[in-house]
Amino acid sequence: MVIGIDLGGMSAKAAVLNGDRLVGKSRVKTDANDSPEKTACALAQLARNAAADAGIAWEEIQAIGIGSPGVIDSQSGTVVSWTNFFWTNVRLAELVSAKTNIPTFVLNDANAAALGEAKYGAGKKYSDSVLITLGTGVGGGIIIDGKLFEGFRSAGAELGHTVIVKDGEQCTCGRKGCFERYASATALIRITREEMKKNSASAMWKYAKSLEEVNGVTAFAAARENDESARAVIMEYIAGLGEGVANVVNLLRPQAIILGGGISAEGEALLSPLREYVKSCMFVSTDYAPLEIVCAALGNDAGLYGAACYAQERIS
Numbered sequence: 460m461v462i463g464i465d466l467g468g469m470s471a472k473a474a475v476l477n478g479d480r481l482v483g484k485s486r487v488k489t490d491a492n493d494s495p496e497k498t499a500c501a502l503a504q505l506a507r508n509a510a511a512d513a514g515i516a517w518e519e520i521q522a523i524g525i526g527s528p529g530v531i532d533s534q535s536g537t538v539v540s541w542t543n544f545f546w547t548n549v550r551l552a553e554l555v556s557a558k559t560n561i562p563t564f565v566l567n568d569a570n571a572a573a574l575g576e577a578k579y580g581a582g583k584k585y586s587d588s589v590l591i592t593l594g595t596g597v598g599g600g601i602i603i604d605g606k607l608f609e610g611f612r613s614a615g616a617e618l619g620h621t622v623i624v625k626d627g628e629q630c631t632c633g634r635k636g637c638f639e640r641y642a643s644a645t646a647l648i649r650i651t652r653e654e655m656k657k658n659s660a661s662a663m664w665k666y667a668k669s670l671e672e673v674n675g676v677t678a679f680a681a682a683r684e685n686d687e688s689a690r691a692v693i694m695e696y697i698a699g700l701g702e703g704v705a706n707v708v709n710l711l712r713p714q715a716i717i718l719g720g721g722i723s724a725e726g727e728a729l730l731s732p733l734r735e736y737v738k739s740c741m742f743v744s745t746d747y748a749p750l751e752i753v754c755a756a757l758g759n760d761a762g763l764y765g766a767a768c769y770a771q772e773r774i775s
Contacts, residue, residue, distance in 0.1 A: 460475055460476065460477055460515060460519050460520055460521060461475070461476050461520065461521055461522045461523065461524060461767045461768075461770045461771045461774075462474070462475050462476070462506045462509055462510065462520055462522075462523045462524070462561075462767060462770070463476055463481070463523075463524050463525075463526070463571075463762070463763040463764060463765070463766035463767030463768070463770070464502055464505065464506065464523065464524065464525040464526065464763070464766055465526050465568065465571070465759075465762035465763050465766060466489065466502065466525055466526060466527045466528070466568070467489065467528070467568075468489065468491065468528065468543045468544070469488065469489060470486055470487065470488050470489055471486070471487050471489050471501070471502060471505055472484065472485070472486050472759075472762075472763060473485050473486075473502075473505045473506050473508070473509040473763070474509055474513075474760075474763045474767070475509050475510055475513045475515055475520070475767075476763075476764065476767035476768070476771070477513065477515075479579055481760060481763055481764065481767075482512075482513040482515075483508075483509040483510060483511070483512035483513025483514070483515065484509065484512070484763075485505055485508040485509040485512055486505075487501050487502075487504070487505045487508075489501065491543060491544045491545065495546060495549040495551065495554060496554060498544075499551060499554035499555050499557075499558060500558060502525065502555050503555050503558035503559045506520070506523055506555075506559060506561070507559070520561055521561070521562070521770075521771075521774055522561060522562045522563070522564065522770035522771065522773065522774045523555060523556075523559065523561050523562070523563040523564070523770055524563075524564050524565075524566070524571070524765075524766035524767050524768070524769045524770030524771075524773075525551060525552070525555065525563065525564070525565045525566075525766055526565075526566060526567070526568040526570070526571030526572070526762040526763075526765060526766040526769075527541065527551065527565055527566075527567065527568055528541055528543065528544075528567075528568050529541030529542070529543075529544075529546065529567070530567075530613075530614065531565055531566055531567045531570075531613050532612055532613050533564065533565060533566040533567070533570075533609060533613040533769075534612075534613070535550065535552070536550065536551060536552020536553060536563060536564055536565040537549065537550050537551065537552070537565070538551050538565065551563075551565050552564055552565045562770075562773070562774060563770075564769055564770050564773045566607075566609070566613070566765075566766065566769050567600075567609070567613065567616075568598075568762055569590070569592060569598035569599055569600050569616070570600045570607055570609060570613075570616065570765070571600075571761070571762045571765035571766045571769060572590055572592065572598075572600060572719060572755075572757075572761040572762045572765055573588075573589070573590035573599070573600020573601065573602055573607065573616075573717075573761075573765065574600065574602065574607050574764075574765035574768050574769055575757055575760070575761040575762060575763065575764030575765030575766075575768060576588070576590050576717050576719070576755050576756065576757055576761050576764075576765075577590075577602040577605070577607075578764065578765070578768050579757065579764045579768070580717075580755060580756040580757040580761060580764070581715070581717045581753050581754065581755050581756040581757075582602065582715055582717050585602075585713070585714040585715045585751075586602075586604055586605050586714065587602060587603055587604065587711070587712075587713040587714050587715075588602045588713050588714060588715040588716070588717055589601050589602070589618075589707055589711060589713045589715075589716050589717065590602075590717045590718075590719055590755065590761075591618060591642075591703075591704065591707070591716060591717070591718055591719070592718075592719040592720045592755075593642060593643060593644055593700075593718060593719070593720035593721070593722045593723060594643065594644055594720045594721065595643060595644060595645055596619050596631075596639045596643050596645070597618060597619030597638055597639035597642050597643050597703070598618070598619060599616050599617070599618030599619065599707075600616055601615075601616045601711065601713075602713075603711075603713075607769070618638060618703070618707060619637060619638050619639035619642075619643070620632050620634065620637050620638070620639065621637065621638050621703065621706060622634060622635070622636045622637055622638070623636060623637075623638050623641060623699065623702040623703050623706065624636035624640075624641065627640065627641075628640035628641065628646075638699075638702075638703035638706075641696075641698075641699025641700070641702070641703070642696070642699050642700040642703050644674075644675040644720065644721060644722055646696065646699065647675050647678065647692075647696050647722065648673050648674060648675060648677075650678075650692050650695050650696055651663060651667075651673050651677050651678045651692050652670045652673050654678075654688050654689075654691060654692045655667070655670065655673070655688070656670070657688075658688045661681065661686055661688035661689065662681040662684045662686035662688075662689060663677050663678060663680075663681040663686065663688060663689050663692075665681065666680045666681055675721055675722045676725075677689075678692040678693050678696070679693065679725050679728055679729075682728070683728075693728075693732070694732065697729075697732045697733055697736055698736065700733060700736075701733055701736030701737050701740065702740070704716055704733065704737050704752070705736075705737050705740035705741060708737060708740075708741055708750060709740075709741060709742050709743075712743065712748055712750075713750070714749070714750070714751065715750070715751040715752070715753060716737075716750070716751070716752045716753075717753055717754070717755050718730070718752070718753070718754050718755060719754075719755035719761065723754045723755060724754075726754060730752055730753070730754065733752060734752050737750075737752065
């Protein structure tokens, strides 16, 4: 059996992968002020807690997989750079393994989520899929022929930082016009606020009493009341998301695009117009190479599944 850990800036989760089920889920707080050594100690104990909570003897655990934010060298298990924790070249796999006596592996958290969805979630019936997560930024993970594609030294699949508008919105990465500046939840909130400023009669003001209360649901909720301003927001957002998705499709032509993140909870209200937009941008028609655009199925557990799966594959 293997353990998957999903490491985040405020907490870390762990669970044992038993067949196709996660058991013994456990959680611990994390803190950017903690040293890598202290964080590794916490993760090691977290893994032990997950096994104990699942009623599984520690001797039965064969490997640990960790999905971590940041730039990850997955071959060596090194967190090359994680800005939120001020980490540089932290050999996390080595640190955790030393405290558990269990082989430990580390990969990027978005890649872990993509692998989890591919093996256990919305992508399990496809050999080729791309997960695109719509959160504060836009993350991604690529599965080709059933295997995770990470690029040279695990530095690839940064889908959110492909440019879709030359000299467009300034991105935190330093470039302008990046995909995530138009398709993230942050982008949707920005577009919603801009439209609300223009139209004080919009139904969006019912769902957000002030601009500070606007979230990724505001426009979709108002659009269900046939509010034209809300519809305009959604179509502008779909255009940005659709351009980025179409680029991914034309480059890789997966069988499925899987959307994750909070906005994906809108389901068909998001998927239906997005499918139409992407269809109009594809170079090769779906008559020849069918494409499905679906929502992720595993929610917050995708990273746990993927991290555990990655560890299992590394020891197989």
